[in-house]
Amino acid sequence: MNDSYEMLILFSINKSLNNYPLKRNLVTGGAGFLGSHLIDRLMELGEEVLCLDNYFTGTKLNLKKWINHPNFEIIRHDVTEPIQLEVDKIWHLACPASPIHYQYNPIKTSKTSFLGTYNMLGLARRVNAKFLLASTSEIYGNPKYSPQNENYYGNVNPNGIRSCYDEGKRIAETLCSDYERIHGLDVRIVRIFNTFGPRMRPNDGRVISNFIWQALKDEPLTIYGNGDQTRSFCYVDDLIGGMMQLMNSSVRTPVNIGNPNQITILELAEIIRKKINPNLDFFYKPLPQDDPLQRQPDIQKAKKMLNWEPTISFEDGLEKTINWFRDMKNLKY
Numbered sequence: 001m002n003d004s005y006e007m008l009i010l011f012s013i014n015k016s017l018n019n020y021p022l023k024r025n026l027v028t029g030g031a032g033f034l035g036s037h038l039i040d041r042l043m044e045l046g047e048e049v050l051c052l053d054n055y056f057t058g059t060k061l062n063l064k065k066w067i068n069h070p071n072f073e074i075i076r077h078d079v080t081e082p083i084q085l086e087v088d089k090i091w092h093l094a095c096p097a098s099p100i101h102y103q104y105n106p107i108k109t110s111k112t113s114f115l116g117t118y119n120m121l122g123l124a125r126r127v128n129a130k131f132l133l134a135s136t137s138e139i140y141g142n143p144k145y146s147p148q149n150e151n152y153y154g155n156v157n158p159n160g161i162r163s164c165y166d167e168g169k170r171i172a173e174t175l176c177s178d179y180e181r182i183h184g185l186d187v188r189i190v191r192i193f194n195t196f197g198p199r200m201r202p203n204d205g206r207v208i209s210n211f212i213w214q215a216l217k218d219e220p221l222t223i224y225g226n227g228d229q230t231r232s233f234c235y236v237d238d239l240i241g242g243m244m245q246l247m248n249s250s251v252r253t254p255v256n257i258g259n260p261n262q263i264t265i266l267e268l269a270e271i272i273r274k275k276i277n278p279n280l281d282f283f284y285k286p287l288p289q290d291d292p293l294q295r296q297p298d299i300q301k302a303k304k305m306l307n308w309e310p311t312i313s314f315e316d317g318l319e320k321t322i323n324w325f326r327d328m329k330n331l332k333y
């Protein structure tokens with residue numbers, strides 16, 4: 001062990017002994033796409049981070065630069081089981097997010113959403129930690145109104161193939177709101193709209209990762225339905241900034257965080273094809289059941305209450321994401 005490393009450890013111990021206000025963050029799902037970006041930001045701020053993950057869709061590779069850092073720890077654990085830890089803030093992200101992953105074992109997805117959130121809220125209550133739930137635009141289902149604001153109750157099928165996720169997140173929001181009302185827990189609920197960026201997995205089935213990966217392999221881009229359905233894509237750095245501002249605020253009701261720039265899936269395919277290989281074909285497949293036809297966040301609340309809005313253009317975000325996938329391909333992922 002070198003001297004500077006030893007000094008760092010002694011400094012950390014002294015800080016704890018002197019009751020220095022170190023922030024201990026628990027990030028559930030921290031080995032995944034969004035969780036690992038959040039951990040990067042917290043670690044760069046000098047906070048302590050405890051990552052909890054069962055590695056269903058996440059990987060330690062996303063966290064490799066922090067392994068062995070004295071402020072960082074990982075626990076392999078499934079949130080459907082209770083756990084006792086001492087922390088100040090809980091960022092609850094653990095849940096598969098891509099349709100092919102959450103539909104792989106839908107009963108487990110419902111358990112993760114309900115029991116996982118229940119266990120983490122119980123932990124927050126015991127140690128009086130601030131709690132943030134990563135909810136989703138999917139709670140609006142196939143929305144009848146666009147853009148969607150936080151007062152819209154949504155249009156969700158309770159019995160379809162997406163219900164384990166959509167209804168799972170709705171009950172998770174209900175649990176958070178009841179812990180806030182009944183136990184006075186300091187909760188935050190972020191409704192995340194489609195987010196993209198480095199560390200999406202090439203095989204996770206989401207549209208941006210699919211299109212980029214297919215284009216890099218000179219394969220046709222798979223368009224589900226006629227491609228008229230819309231989504232609004234937010235670059236990951238903007239999203240994480242919004243989540244952190246929400247945690248630091250006093251807003252206890254749900255807040256949409258996303259980029260309101262809406263495009264059709266066909267337009268997205270055209271943009272990615274043009275950037276990577278203009279000669280590629282499109283391959284049309286049936287639209288999956290309950291696939292929402294439109295999705296666009298109304299972010300007036302985030303602007304007003306958090307002074308937040310996205311700053312990274314879709315083009316810049318896409319460029320960074322494509323570069324990351326190119327590096328992955330060169331590593332023969």
Ligand code: NAD
Nearest residue numbers: 029031032033034054055056057058078079095097192195
């Ligand atoms: P991801 O699949 O990359 O990450 C999820 C992480 O949770 C993975 O590391 C996985 O191993 C872990 N996990 C899953 N089930 C678990 C369990 N039972 N116990 C412990 N760990 C478990 O997904 P992501 O895109 O990083 O999404 C993170 C969160 O944000 C999810 O809650 C998701 O619903 C929400 N969200 C994401 C998006 C998006 O566009 N990425 C949009 C809306 C909401």
Ligand code: UDP
Nearest residue numbers: 099205206207208210222223224229265291
């Ligand atoms: N989609 C597509 N081709 C693909 C993957 C997805 O056309 O290879 C469509 C999908 O049907 C949906 C949209 O792209 O309408 C966004 O899909 P994604 O899974 O990324 O996100 P979500 O549907 O959860 O918003």
